[in-house]
Amino acid sequence: MRNTMIGLLAVTMAASAASLDSRAIRAQALPSGAAAPPTTPLAVPSGKLDDALLEWPLPPGEQALSTIDGRRLHQLVEEQAAISRRYRDQGHPKFWGRIIGTSADAENAQWLASKFNAFGLTDVYIQPLDLSPQWFPQRWEVTVTGGGKSITLESAQPDYRAAALPAGGIDVDAVYGGFGSAADFVGKDMKGKAVFTYTMLGLHNEEAVKRADEKGATAIFEVDMLPGNMRYQAYPSNTRAPAFTVGSGDGLAVRDLIASLPPGQTARVKATLEIQMVPNLKTALVWGTLPGATDETVYIVAHRDGWFEASGDNAGGVAAMIGLAEYYSKVPRAQRRRTMVFIGLDGHHNTGPGSAVGGVWLNDPANKARLFAKTALSINCEHPSTIQTYVRPRYVDGDALHWSNMYMAQQWYAGGPSRPELTAIAVKAFKEFGVPLLTEPDPRPPAGDLGRLYRFTPGVATSEFFHYFHTDRESPDTVPWTGLQATTRAYAKIIDEVNKLPLSTFQRPEEPVPTR
Numbered sequence: 009m010r011n012t013m014i015g016l017l018a019v020t021m022a023a024s025a026a027s028l029d030s031r032a033i034r035a036q037a038l039p040s041g042a043a044a045p046p047t048t049p050l051a052v053p054s055g056k057l058d059d060a061l062l063e064w065p066l067p068p069g070e071q072a073l074s075t076i077d078g079r080r081l082h083q084l085v086e087e088q089a090a091i092s093r094r095y096r097d098q099g100h101p102k103f104w105g106r107i108i109g110t111s112a113d114a115e116n117a118q119w120l121a122s123k124f125n126a127f128g129l130t131d132v133y134i135q136p137l138d139l140s141p142q143w144f145p146q147r148w149e150v151t152v153t154g155g156g157k158s159i160t161l162e163s164a165q166p167d168y169r170a171a172a173l174p175a176g177g178i179d180v181d182a183v184y185g186g187f188g189s190a191a192d193f194v195g196k197d198m199k200g201k202a203v204f205t206y207t208m209l210g211l212h213n214e215e216a217v218k219r220a221d222e223k224g225a226t227a228i229f230e231v232d233m234l235p236g237n238m239r240y241q242a243y244p245s246n247t248r249a250p251a252f253t254v255g256s257g258d259g260l261a262v263r264d265l266i267a268s269l270p271p272g273q274t275a276r277v278k279a280t281l282e283i284q285m286v287p288n289l290k291t292a293l294v295w296g297t298l299p300g301a302t303d304e305t306v307y308i309v310a311h312r313d314g315w316f317e318a319s320g321d322n323a324g325g326v327a328a329m330i331g332l333a334e335y336y337s338k339v340p341r342a343q344r345r346r347t348m349v350f351i352g353l354d355g356h357h358n359t360g361p362g363s364a365v366g367g368v369w370l371n372d373p374a375n376k377a378r379l380f381a382k383t384a385l386s387i388n389c390e391h392p393s394t395i396q397t398y399v400r401p402r403y404v405d406g407d408a409l410h411w412s413n414m415y416m417a418q419q420w421y422a423g424g425p426s427r428p429e430l431t432a433i434a435v436k437a438f439k440e441f442g443v444p445l446l447t448e449p450d451p452r453p454p455a456g457d458l459g460r461l462y463r464f465t466p467g468v469a470t471s472e473f474f475h476y477f478h479t480d481r482e483s484p485d486t487v488p489w490t491g492l493q494a495t496t497r498a499y500a501k502i503i504d505e506v507n508k509l510p511l512s513t514f515q516r517p518e519e520p521v522p523t524r
């Protein structure tokens with residue numbers, strides 16, 4: 009039955025994104041010990057994912073928006089992923105991406121400015137911003153031994169801002185911690201040990217890492233149970249002990265090793281982690297402007313940073329922003345009611361003290377008053393297109409993530425409860441252009457960079473965070489061109505509809521800082 013399922017793709021995760029032809033569908037070998045993946049061919053003659061994706065037709069009367077072409081937008085995702093890979097290949101095999109303050113950040117800023125210049129935007133400039141010392145893990149290695157076996161955890165990745173391990177590393181007992189709930193830890197001594205816990209996106213958050221830290225663990229390994237053996241870059245755990253994420257291939261091997269030992273024997277964990285805090289780095293905001301018929305403004309922003317190839321988060325968003333810049337650069341100025349300002353933001357993956365310096369700069373009272381006094385709309389383009397994947401779907405063999413030919417519904421925000429007109433415009437546009445949404449809006453924007461602007465500008469954001477988010481498998485093929493096209497066209501429709509209405513329809517007093 010499996011072989012007749014139309015349009016269902018079976019792609020398992022590649023340990024190395026570089027080894028995958030990102031435009032073709034083929035099964036990748038799973039780590040040793042995992043079940044063989046199914047090899048269902050894609051039910052299109054070319055066998056290419058690109059050709060299998062479902063494309064939403066243009067609504068009647070919207071022919072002008074046909075020039076927003078998802079396949080061209082996808083090329084921009086590819087170009088940004090290539091910037092990440094160049095950085096990886098320059099001696100950064102494990103902690104790589106378009107990371108703030110690195111050469112990849114600088115290259116990406118130049119690349120974006122060159123796009124803005126190519127479309128004839130005015131006031132294109134790269135505004136440098138100073139960074140506080142940035143966290144860079146230099147070297148780390150984790151090996152688990154027991155019963156004559158030894159496993160090197162290739163997928164182990166320190167959580168952002170994790171503390172270094174002592175010079176020379178640690179050599180301690182391993183403890184199996186299950187889900188990491190209080191019940192899982194009953195009767196287990198974690199003091200001075202290396203604790204392994206197991207979780208997955210969608211499971212209840214047991215605060216396992218925090219709990220193991222409170223129990224005195226020396227190092228904590230949080231296994232992500234998604235199929236494969238992906239490297240996942242987590243945000244800070246804010247624990248005393250360093251925490252690492254581990255792919256399920258490695259994590260299950262450790263679990264099985266622990267289970268294989270005779271009573272009284274324990275597995276041992278040897279681990280090193282060297283950290284450097286690098287001072288005097290810079291990032292940047294990248295600006296471009298399309299002057300309109302008035303000095304009222306519409307802002308289009310997208311964060312430039314991200315981990316690994318960072319295709320969904322956020323090359324897709326940057327591509328959508330560039331697509332809008334190109335589209336409106338061809339509309340005569342007199343027909344653009346408001347001046348459009350595009351900003352490639354530094355981003356926020358360097359979570360912690362001194363991060364998100366671009367957002368801080370934009371929130372400076374003087375800058376805020378000067379820039380946003382006449383703003384009718386701000387759109388944050390963030391993760392606008394994500395391939396719909398399924399974990400171990402029922403009646404389909406193989407321990408694999410299965411791909412579909414459709415993009416995912418997004419979390420969304422459109423002006424909040426005080427701006428019903430903006431919400432109505434956005435919902436109508438998303439529906440007409442085929443952008444699936446969760447049925448309820450977020451009361452505040454989905455996590456991301458609109459959080460820095462929505463309290464004082466009428467904001468719109470859509471976003472999705474799924475299986476490949478922050479992993480070394482977040483390659484361009486996880487960003488369907490069809491979703492890029494649908495979302496970017498909908499954004500354009502929202503801009504056009506907002507531009508038919510006066511500023512007063514959308515502007516509101518600044519909202520308070522949320523207390524959550």
Ligand SMILES: [Zn+2]
Binds near residue numbers: 311321390391
């Ligand atoms: Zn993001």
